[in-house]
Amino acid sequence: MIIGVPKEIKSNENRVALTPAGALELTRRGHTVYVQSTAGVGSGFEDAEYISNGAQILSTAAEVWAIAEMIMKVKEPIQEEYARCRPNQLIFTYFHFASSEELTKAMIASGAICLAYETVETHDRQLPLLIPMSEVAGRMAIQEGAKYLEKPSNGRGVLLGGIPGVAPGKVLVIGGGIVGTQAAKMAAGLGAQVTLLDVSLNRLRYLSDIMPANVITMYSNEYNIRRLIQTHDLIVGAVLIPGAKAPKLITRDMLKLMRPGTVIVDVAVDQGGCFETTRATTHADPTFIIDDVVHYCVANMPGAVPFTSTVGLTNATLPYAIQLAQKGWQKACTDNNELKLGLNVVQGKVVYKGVSDAFGLPLESVESVL
Numbered sequence: 001m002i003i004g005v006p007k008e009i010k011s012n013e014n015r016v017a018l019t020p021a022g023a024l025e026l027t028r029r030g031h032t033v034y035v036q037s038t039a040g041v042g043s044g045f046e047d048a049e050y051i052s053n054g055a056q057i058l059s060t061a062a063e064v065w066a067i068a069e070m071i072m073k074v075k076e077p078i079q080e081e082y083a084r085c086r087p088n089q090l091i092f093t094y095f096h097f098a099s100s101e102e103l104t105k106a107m108i109a110s111g112a113i114c115l116a117y118e119t120v121e122t123h124d125r126q127l128p129l130l131i132p133m134s135e136v137a138g139r140m141a142i143q144e145g146a147k148y149l150e151k152p153s154n155g156r157g158v159l160l161g162g163i164p165g166v167a168p169g170k171v172l173v174i175g176g177g178i179v180g181t182q183a184a185k186m187a188a189g190l191g192a193q194v195t196l197l198d199v200s201l202n203r204l205r206y207l208s209d210i211m212p213a214n215v216i217t218m219y220s221n222e223y224n225i226r227r228l229i230q231t232h233d234l235i236v237g238a239v240l241i242p243g244a245k246a247p248k249l250i251t252r253d254m255l256k257l258m259r260p261g262t263v264i265v266d267v268a269v270d271q272g273g274c275f276e277t278t279r280a281t282t283h284a285d286p287t288f289i290i291d292d293v294v295h296y297c298v299a300n301m302p303g304a305v306p307f308t309s310t311v312g313l314t315n316a317t318l319p320y321a322i323q324l325a326q327k328g329w330q331k332a333c334t335d336n337n338e339l340k341l342g343l344n345v346v347q348g349k350v351v352y353k354g355v356s357d358a359f360g361l362p363l364e365s366v367e368s369v370l
Contacts, residue, residue: 001325004068007039012283014042014306017072027054043310087111098358120342132312136302138182156261161191175238237274244354260292
């Protein structure tokens with residue numbers, strides 16, 4: 001198969017979809033890998049390293065898109081890339097369709113096969129291609145939140161770890177999945193007092209067993225959220241429903257309950273956000289303030305640590321990419337139910353329920369395209 005890796009062009013996105021190590025694994029199996037020149041530089045990988053591991057370098061994105069049977073990306077295509085997507089071309093990337101009707105309709109019109117990293121799912125409901133980026137984003141939520149709690153960033157002026165004689169800051173994490181677990185661990189490691197919410201009692205039992213003493217678990221409901229946001233300095237939204245819009249767990253009226261300078265970090269922003277006041281921001285302009293509450297809603301948080309993110313992502317995606325290249329997308333998705341669940345939009349048809357529900361679009365069975 002001919003595999004293309006274009007350079008990411010979304011604002012401040014420095015990741016790349018494939019490392020030189022990944023290129024080597026594909027080329028040694030007889031596949032052809034084309035990488036756009038300088039695509040890996042932001043993650044610390046020079047063109048020469050790709051070449052020495054079997055890849056070929058093309059000068060422009062147009063060349064890569066035109067020749068590739070499978071495009072591997074990190075972020076969803078943006079407007080200037082829509083016209084480059086062509087019928088029957090496999091695009092393997094994060095799409096997060098439910099947060100963008102424009103993108104969804106553009107990919108339907110393209111006729112491409114859109115296989116979304118974020119909905120590839122194992123038999124035990126794990127999301128293996130979302131996990132590494134969720135791990136990064138969860139840890140970054142605390143790193144960034146701690147920074148924006150500083151007074152020059154309009155925060156409350158609270159040091160999360162406190163000092164002897166001064167109580168540490170309080171962190172509320174809503175959602176006990178991968179993002180929430182990593183956020184709680186990071187905050188606890190800094191010495192903060194952490195409250196971790198989830199709706200699954202089994203998950204709360206597990207988290208209660210593994211977390212350090214400065215993390216307490218509570219059941220997630222509106223009553224508890226309204227009460228806790230009044231006393232916590234940093235609030236992390238970490239709730240994800242695979243392939244669908246995130247639920248709005250903190251509403252506009254709740255901001256009035258928070259103290260001025262409270263920081264809220266919405267890690268679910270790619271799926272529309274779990275705060276009603278969320279709007280996507282960028283690393284160049286990461287925050288905005290409503291009712292004296294600092295909102296950090298960067299839509300590609302792992303893009304700020306591209307070396308870590310790129311290596312972690314390739315570790316997860318490469319086994320699936322190899323299957324797609326070896327077998328072709330139809331046989332690979334027929335043989336592997338995890339990959340089949342990644343199919344969202346195929347040759348003009350919506351085949352994933354979360355996308356159909358988000359925009360009221362007709363839903364076709366995935367079997368009809370296989």
